[in-house]
Amino acid sequence: MDAARPPILEVRGLRKSFGHSEVLRGIDLAVAPQEMVFIIGPSGSGKSTLLRCCNRLEEPTSGAVHLGGVDLMAPSTDINAMRRKIGMVFQSFNLYPHMTALGNVTLALRKVAARSRTDAETLGMAALDRVGLAAKAKSYPGELSGGQQQRVAIARALALEPTVMLFDEPTSALDPELVGSVLAVMRELKAAGMTMLVVSHEMRFARDAADRVIFMDHGVIVEEGAPDQIFAKPREARTRAFIAGLTRS
Amino acid sequence: MEAIIQQFFNLDIMARALPLVLAGLRQTLLLCFIVIPLGLVGGLVFALASLSSSRTVRWSMIAAIDFFRAVPPLVLLIFVYSGLPFAGIRLSPLTAVAVAFFLNTSSYYGEIYRAGIESVGRGQWDAARSTGLSAVSTLSHVVLPQAVRNVLPDLVSNTVEVVKLTSIASVVALPELLYSADMARSVTFNASPIVLAAAIYLVMLWPVVRLISRLERRMAS
Amino acid sequence: MNDWSRFVEAFFKSNLIEQYLPSILQGVVTTIEIALAVVVTGLAFGLALAVVRSFEIRPLNVLIIILVDILRALPPLVIVLIVYFGLPNVGVSIPSFAVLWLVLSLVLAAFAEEIFWAGILSVPKGQWEAARSTGLSFLGTLGYIVLPQAVRLTVPPITNRTVAITKNTALGTVIGVPEILNQATTAQSFSGNATPLMMGALAYIILFIPVVALGRYLETRFAWRRN
Ligand SMILES: Nc1ncnc2c1ncn2[C@@H]1O[C@H](COP(=O)(O)OP(=O)(O)OP(=O)(O)O)[C@@H](O)[C@H]1O
Ligand SMILES: [Mg+2]
Numbered sequence: 187m188d189a190a191r192p193p194i195l196e197v198r199g200l201r202k203s204f205g206h207s208e209v210l211r212g213i214d215l216a217v218a219p220q221e222m223v224f225i226i227g228p229s230g231s232g233k234s235t236l237l238r239c240c241n242r243l244e245e246p247t248s249g250a251v252h253l254g255g256v257d258l259m260a261p262s263t264d265i266n267a268m269r270r271k272i273g274m275v276f277q278s279f280n281l282y283p284h285m286t287a288l289g290n291v292t293l294a295l296r297k298v299a300a301r302s303r304t305d306a307e308t309l310g311m312a313a314l315d316r317v318g319l320a321a322k323a324k325s326y327p328g329e330l331s332g333g334q335q336q337r338v339a340i341a342r343a344l345a346l347e348p349t350v351m352l353f354d355e356p357t358s359a360l361d362p363e364l365v366g367s368v369l370a371v372m373r374e375l376k377a378a379g380m381t382m383l384v385v386s387h388e389m390r391f392a393r394d395a396a397d398r399v400i401f402m403d404h405g406v407i408v409e410e411g412a413p414d415q416i417f418a419k420p421r422e423a424r425t426r427a428f429i430a431g432l433t434r435s
Numbered sequence: 436m437e438a439i440i441q442q443f444f445n446l447d448i449m450a451r452a453l454p455l456v457l458a459g460l461r462q463t464l465l466l467c468f469i470v471i472p473l474g475l476v477g478g479l480v481f482a483l484a485s486l487s488s489s490r491t492v493r494w495s496m497i498a499a500i501d502f503f504r505a506v507p508p509l510v511l512l513i514f515v516y517s518g519l520p521f522a523g524i525r526l527s528p529l530t531a532v533a534v535a536f537f538l539n540t541s542s543y544y545g546e547i548y549r550a551g552i553e554s555v556g557r558g559q560w561d562a563a564r565s566t567g568l569s570a571v572s573t574l575s576h577v578v579l580p581q582a583v584r585n586v587l588p589d590l591v592s593n594t595v596e597v598v599k600l601t602s603i604a605s606v607v608a609l610p611e612l613l614y615s616a617d618m619a620r621s622v623t624f625n626a627s628p629i630v631l632a633a634a635i636y637l638v639m640l641w642p643v644v645r646l647i648s649r650l651e652r653r654m655a656s
Numbered sequence: 657m658n659d660w661s662r663f664v665e666a667f668f669k670s671n672l673i674e675q676y677l678p679s680i681l682q683g684v685v686t687t688i689e690i691a692l693a694v695v696v697t698g699l700a701f702g703l704a705l706a707v708v709r710s711f712e713i714r715p716l717n718v719l720i721i722i723l724v725d726i727l728r729a730l731p732p733l734v735i736v737l738i739v740y741f742g743l744p745n746v747g748v749s750i751p752s753f754a755v756l757w758l759v760l761s762l763v764l765a766a767f768a769e770e771i772f773w774a775g776i777l778s779v780p781k782g783q784w785e786a787a788r789s790t791g792l793s794f795l796g797t798l799g800y801i802v803l804p805q806a807v808r809l810t811v812p813p814i815t816n817r818t819v820a821i822t823k824n825t826a827l828g829t830v831i832g833v834p835e836i837l838n839q840a841t842t843a844q845s846f847s848g849n850a851t852p853l854m855m856g857a858l859a860y861i862i863l864f865i866p867v868v869a870l871g872r873y874l875e876t877r878f879a880w881r882r883n
Contacts, residue, residue: 243785270791280786284804293800294790339786346790438746443738501872504819505864506857507826510837514857517841521666521850550875595729596820602731606830613734626742633734640729651774 192255194219194381195240195350200249202235202405209235211405213249217350222382224392224413227402228428233385236402237352240383241265241272254349270298273343273351277359279335281327287314287338288323291345299346313345314338317371333364337371344375351375353384389432393417401425445627452619452628459615460635466529466601466611470536471594477537478544483574485549496545503542509603511535516607528609532601540597547589551582588650595643599636612636672851676843680855683839684863690757690835691822697761699818702768709769710776710798720769727766732824735759740831756828764821771813775806812878815871823864836860 193216202210209232217223225233238244240251242258242265251258258268282290288310295306314320317337327335336356343351353372357365369391375382376395386392392399392413399416401409401424409422420426485496503511516531526534555578563573583590605614612632619628709720727735740755750758779802787797829838840856 238785241789243789266791266793268791269789272789274786274789276782276786278780278782280780280782282783282786282801282805284808293787294792297796297800298791342786342790442742442745497872501865501868502861505823505861505868507823507837507860507864509826509829510857510860513837513841514853517844518667518850518853518857522663599729599731602733603827605733613731613737617737620737620741624745626738626745629734629738629741633730633738636731636734637726637729641725644725644729648770651770652777 191218193217194254195383196250196252197236197240198250198252200236200239200251201247202232202239202244203247208247209405210239210246213405213407215400215407217381217383219381220379221397222376222384222395224396224399225383225385225402226387226392226399226416226428226432227408231402232405233402234354237274237354237383237385240350240352241269241274243274266298270294270346271349273340273346273348275336275339275343275351275353275356277355279327279332279339279359281335281339281342283327286324286326287319287330287341290327290338291342294342295345310341310345313341316344316374317341318367331364332360333367336360336368340368340371340375350381350383353382353386355385355387357386357388387432389417401428403428441625443626443630445625448619448623448625448627449631452616452623452631455615455619456612456628456631456635459610459612459632462610462615463598463601463612466532466536466604466609467598469533470540470601471597473533473537474540474544474597477541478546478548481541481545482548482552485545486552500542500545503538504546506539508535508539508600509606511539512603512607528604528607531607532604532609536597536600540593540600543593543596544590547586547593548582550589551586552578554585555581588647588654591643591650592647595640595647598640602636667850667854669849669851672843672847672849673855676839676847676852676855679839679843680836680852680859683834683836683856684859686753686833687825687835687859687863690753690760690825690828690833693757694760694764694822694825695818697757698764698821699768699814701761701765703772705765705769706772706776707798707803709773710802711794724766724769727763728770732759732763732821733827733830735763736827736831752828752831753833755831756825756833760821760824763824764818767817767821768814771810771817772806775810776802778809779805809878812871812874815867815874819864819867819871823860826860836863 195215195217197213197215200210200213200215201208213236215223215236225236227233235244239246242251246259253268253271256263256268258265281287282293285293288307291310291313292303292306295301295309296303299306301309311320311323314323317340319334319337319341322330322334322338327338330338340356356372357368360368365388369388372382372384372391373395384396396413398410399413400407401416401420401422403424409416409420409425416425417429420429481496481500484492485500487493487496512532512535515526515535516528519526519531559577559581560573563577564570568577601611602613604611605617608614610618612635613629616628616632620626705720705724709717736755736759739759740752743750743755783801783805784797787801788794792800825833825835826837828835829841832838836856836859840852843852844850
């Protein structure tokens with residue numbers, strides 16, 4: 187990581203409890219502009235919760251989240267305005283089934299960014315074009331394959347011109363033959379300079395696209411480093427066991 | 436405020452009306468014990484006939500069910516009670532109520548059973564018949580238990596509707612709960628007896644209404 | 657006189673049909689007016705209650721649940737009589753058609769609230785999260801994303817329940833609302849013949865069979881609701 191550049195997304199001392207169980211136990215994380223950071227770790231280790239705390243879909247119990255220097259936790263911060271700058275892509279796509287692909291992509295442009303319909307549709311078509319689905323603008327989610335749905339979901343986030351994008355296992359609900367199309371889109375985003383925080387266990391992809399890999403377990407960051415180091419020469423025993431499990435399956 | 440309490444929650448008047456209202460409650464319960472079983476059985480017959488393999492039977496049953504669902508029960512009741520005598524059929528209030536409510540509730544129960552039976556997959560029939568079970572055994576041991584479970588909230592909810600329905604028997608002077616309470620109202624010029632009747636309906640039905648919400652939520656998840 | 661002609665004489669006497677057709681038709685108009693008013697206010701109020709409930713403000717929700725439960729547990733005729741006979745004695749007098757409209761609207765609202773609320777709950781959490789993650793507000797998410805899906809899901813049960821409750825306009829006869837049944841029974845007692853009653857029953861059937869059939873059609877079209 188280039189230490190000269192200030193981080194664009196910064197998480198400090200983040201804790202999150204559900205009732206009595208503490209799911210995040212003090213997370214510190216800084217993501218530099220244009221950096222692609224992967225988060226891996228066993229099921230239940232808190233990866234999704236960490237991501238969801240970054241746009242306050244989940245309310246952190248304590249700690250700080252800053253985006254571009256703005257304190258997301260401050261009462262004076264308009265969280266809805268900030269969320270526009272934090273794109274999020276979900277494992278289960280969560281496309282709106284009652285709207286076309288273009289409708290999905292333009293809704294927030296019109297209602298949150300207050301763009302006119304024609305403006306929104308121009309931007310929306312451009313976003314769909316970036317994910318290779320301009321031709322499917324008029325299709326409903328039910329008429330699209332899983333891979334296409336996920337790309338529309340990416341376009342929905344992309345259309346708002348976010349400064350950071352969060353991906354929570356974007357390919358794990360997809361049939362193997364559809365994974366490639368989504369990864370290709372993510373690769374292009376990376377090339378275009380998008381800052382990304384990705385929860386995913388696509389090791390091959392992580393190895394050649396990620397700048398940094400973070401291994402989480404039980405609500406803490408156990409180890410982080412360059413992909414080659416984490417996957418080939420993990421320092422911690424827990425990381426080693428987890429990677430070994432990944433490679434076996 | 437004082438006036439409202441006097442008019443709606445007058446305990447003196449309620450106490451005086453209580454014996455009459457309780458006698459009415461007995462009639463209401465009697466009515467329920469006649470109408471609910473009749474409706475449950477009649478509904479099953481309606482449902483099975485409406486799933487018959489004969490087109491004619493099927494469509495005429497569906498037409499009959501829709502017919503009786505389209506007529507307001509009060510219209511049906513008044514027709515049976517004061518219309519049929521013109522055709523030489525004179526029924527006591529209780530019989531008239533039983534006949535009219537039978538036709539109405541069987542249609543609603545029938546429609547619910549039908550949805551339930553249709554919700555049980557064809558595979559269940561095939562599997563049961565392939566083990567040598569007769570059609571009747573398949574129906575009663577395999578299909579109906581699942582069907583009833585699938586539509587249990589609707590069955591219970593319709594039963595609440597039937598209990599509420601018995602209140603319109605008051606219109607043909609059958610001395611059930613509401614009729615008795617309304618008698619008491621007309622001699623005391625005070626709505627408290629009807630509020631008392633309402634309280635009795637609430638005590639009987641509120642727990643069931645809660646139960647329905649629970650059941651529906653469980654089915655949805 | 658054989659049985660058939662006696663039957664026709666009792667239920668389809670042509671001069672009586674002619675004589676009472678206008679008043680029955682007047683009843684039809686009254687029934688339609690009240691029914692439409694009940695559907696509009698009942699559904700609107702029910703939807704409003706469901707929306708308020710989704711804010712999850714505890715004391716408010718307890719109140720809504722109690723109100724809805726009471727309205728679902730009481731026979732509509734009981735409520736009609738309490739309002740109709742009770743209110744004048746405390747100085748509030750409203751015309752009988754308004755009593756009928758008010759009571760049936762409240763009852764429909766109660767059932768509609770339950771159905772709409774179940775619909776809102778059945779929209780997956782991911783829909784809320786996706787919308788909120790793009791910056792849509794709570795109300796925006798509810799209005800653009802959740803309600804359209806919830807309402808679509810609830811079309812068949814709402815239709816059936818609405819039909820069942822609007823049929824209760826016939827209860828108006830008990831408090832003298834000049835709807836179909838009231839016109840029919842009045843005419844019957846004047847004429848001493850069941851023909852007006854038959855006309856009234858037929859009027860109800862002509863009025864309600866199409867909506868019952870519509871409910872049946874919607875049920876099959878939206879059959880996926882119970883998977
Ligand atoms: N809303 C919630 N209420 C209570 N507990 C929750 C909630 N959300 C998550 N948890 C718990 O928090 C822990 C971490 O969950 P999280 O979804 O962040 O894990 P994860 O690392 O994303 O796992 P996976 O790989 O299975 O997606 C789990 O034990 C989970 O049960
Ligand atoms: Mg997760």
